[in-house]
Amino acid sequence: MNDITKLLGIRHPVLQGGMAWVAEHRLAAAVSNGGGLGVIAGGSADADFVRGQIRQARELTDKPFGVNVMLLSPFADDLMQLVIDEKVSAVTTGAGNPGKYIEALKAAGIIVMPVVASVAYAKRMERGGADAVIAEGSEAGGHIGETTTMNLVPQVVDAVSIPVIAAGGIADGRGAVAAFMLGAKGVQVGTRFLVAKEAVVAQEYKDRVIAAGDTDSVVTGRFTGHPVRVLRNKLTREILSKEKEEMSIEEFEEMLSGTLRKAVVEGDADYGSLMAGQSAALVTKEQSAADIIEDIVGGMRAVYASLGDYYAK
Numbered sequence: 001m002n003d004i005t006k007l008l009g010i011r012h013p014v015l016q017g018g019m020a021w022v023a024e025h026r027l028a029a030a031v032s033n034g035g036g037l038g039v040i041a042g043g044s045a046d047a048d049f050v051r052g053q054i055r056q057a058r059e060l061t062d063k064p065f066g067v068n069v070m071l072l073s074p075f076a077d078d079l080m081q082l083v084i085d086e087k088v089s090a091v092t093t094g095a096g097n098p099g100k101y102i103e104a105l106k107a108a109g110i111i112v113m114p115v116v117a118s119v120a121y122a123k124r125m126e127r128g129g130a131d132a133v134i135a136e137g138s139e140a141g142g143h144i145g146e147t148t149t150m151n152l153v154p155q156v157v158d159a160v161s162i163p164v165i166a167a168g169g170i171a172d173g174r175g176a177v178a179a180f181m182l183g184a185k186g187v188q189v190g191t192r193f194l195v196a197k198e199a200v201v202a203q204e205y206k207d208r209v210i211a212a213g214d215t216d217s218v219v220t221g222r223f224t225g226h227p228v229r230v231l232r233n234k235l236t237r238e239i240l241s242k243e244k245e246e247m248s249i250e251e252f253e254e255m256l257s258g259t260l261r262k263a264v265v266e267g268d269a270d271y272g273s274l275m276a277g278q279s280a281a282l283v284t285k286e287q288s289a290a291d292i293i294e295d296i297v298g299g300m301r302a303v304y305a306s307l308g309d310y311y312a313k
């Protein structure tokens with residue numbers, strides 16, 4: 001047991017990232033049943049849809065799970081009220097400031113874990129009453145900050161006294177132990193769970209993640225202030241060449257509109273947004289969520305055991 005497993009009532013300190021369109025009730029329930037914290041992604045869905053997801057997850061698991069609220073969503077207010085009404089165990093947030101919701105979530109007994117991409121923002125979340133922060137480095141997929149996990153995590157650990165969960169670039173036991181060495185008390189894993197058997201994601205998207213190598217990850221939209229990490233494809237080639245010639249934010253948004261759904265639901269690996277972290281290069285096969293967690297935890301045990309040997313010499 002550590003701070004995070006105790007706080008969340010879970011077996012292993014492994015959280016699943018709140019991936020829009022990808023993280024629905026089947027994946028979340030499978031991760032929770034495997035001993036981690038499954039998370040249903042609110043994404044841009046409305047409260048009725050997410051209520052259905054929560055209820056279906058409850059049919060599949062009696063373990064705690066969370067809901068991720070993406071704060072750029074027009075339904076963010078509704079989803080916060082929904083998680084309070086449904087008494088969901090935990091909420092993670094992304095892409096914005098959840099400050100105004102924290103008091104009401106805490107009053108309802110919900111564990112609040114904002115994703116942060118900077119030290120200043122982590123401190124603000126601690127002051128606002130967050131139970132933990134998820135420090136997400138720029139190796140992560142989707143919407144990212146500027147600082148890498150290796151640098152962000154120890155700086156956030158030094159700046160706050162609530163537990164820190166590391167995210168971005170962690171896909172196996174080695175990465176998880178590395179995060180613990182930096183002072184994290186838990187890890188959030190996204191990309192590796194994207195290819196879980198229980199993740200209802202078009203096979204074409206999963207295949208691209210599995211095939212990805214070290215140079216297949218690119219960041220689009222830095223100029224908009226909302227940089228997004230995805231796998232290289234025809235869409236990114238067109239966007240990145242247009243970005244060089246000066247494109248308006250409106251034109252950029254138009255090019256990306258609906259492209260995540262295109263990737264996840266329609267399996268358009270050429271013109272869909274293949275959001276994934278740099279750790280896609282470490283992801284080599286489709287496995288059940290429970291096997292992924294067992295592999296990460298088993299890998300951690302092996303690394304810790306080898307460290308013991310090293311220092312014993």
Ligand code: TUI
Nearest residue numbers: 094095096097115116117136141142143144145226228
């Ligand atoms: O949120 C994520 N990852 C995401 S959200 C998303 S949907 C989207 N698609 C296109 C453009 C924008 C969003 C896809 N992937 N990760 C957590 C995360 N949060 N990373 C960075 C942040 C973040 C950034 C700025 C959190 C807070 C923030 O500013 C807070 C403030 O207001 O000061």
